[in-house]
Amino acid sequence: MPQQSSRRKAIKNLLAGSVAFSAFPSLSLADVASLKKAPLAMKGNINHSVCRWCYSSIPMEEFCAAVSAMGLKAMDLVGPADWPMLQKYGLYSSMCNGAEISIPKGWNDKQYHSTLIKNYSDMIPLASKAGYKNIICFSGNKGTIDDETGLKNCVEGLKQIMSQAEKNKVMIVMELLNSKVDHKDYMCDKTPWGVELVKRINSDNFRLLYDIYHMQIDEGDVIRTIRDNHQYFCHYHTGGVPGRNEIDETQELYYPAVMKAIVEVGHKGFVAQEFIPKNSDKIASLKQGVSICDV
DSSP states (O other): OOSTTHHHHHHHHHHHTOOOGGGSOOOOHHHHHHHHHSOOOOOSSSEEEEBGGGGTTSOHHHHHHHHHHHTOOEEEEEOGGGHHHHHHTTOEEEEEOSSOOOSSSOTTSGGGHHHHHHHHHHHHHHHHHHTOOEEEEOOOBOTTOOHHHHHHHHHHHHHHHHHHHHHTTOEEEEEOOOTTTTSTTBSOOSHHHHHHHHHHHOOTTEEEEEEHHHHHHHTOOHHHHHHHHGGGEEEEEOOOTTTSOOSSTTSSOOHHHHHHHHHHTTOOSEEEEOOOOOSSOHHHHHHHHHHHHOO
16 A cells, blocks of 8 residues: 555544545446446456455445446445445445454454454454454554564464354454555564464464465565465455556556466455555446456
8 A cells, every 4th residue: 555554544434434525526327327237247256345445535335336336246344334335235245344453453462352352252243143254353563572472462362252253153364464565563464474373273263364465565476375375365355566556567466367376276255456546437447456357
């Protein structure tokens, strides 16, 4: 993302309902009608989703209408307040949020455990009742906490909610984020650390969100990593490197090859577009991104 706090601010504003949508241009009925006339003809190998925060300048209902008309079936990073709107347009909440405190304040720090346990204990049955399976979580920043202590703290805290997650058939999903550009000091910034956490939690209801954008920055070797560790990943995010913009020829990753690897390892979850459109027609950029990834 262009600035470290972009996603945090966008999600915070969406959760608080404080985005002044009237200040932004909205989609016309003609735009949505046009999408309905020419929805994407998708191959069915990838379950496509899109992250809400990247399009926060578009009012929620208009965005839902456009996403549905395009042919997508799901949206990421939407909390309970907006689930009824998703349902109105036949959209699935593919990665629920709202239980986390913030990206820097996560499970690796015991001082946040009581709040996080309360938040997730409340969210798990809500998501389950709504028919949703994935809830996002974050490791938190390192500060003075070393990697091993962070692992132990995460295990200690997360294990206190895992029986409830298992009972409700809900997946708790920790996101891998880069600590080089966007989230300085974030602990879960490398696949091996995240994989080790999954092994220690030892539950079928805890997995990782492999963010292709973030891991290209911190690790590279994306396709090999997916092939070697796919059993620990249940969800993927996209984004152009550098800059986190459109995933077209302006960036360094060749997404069709990455998507083919995801299909080949048998991934049945979702792949969500999480790039920040810099083109004026944001919906056209989203449509292009989904088309690129539909292998």
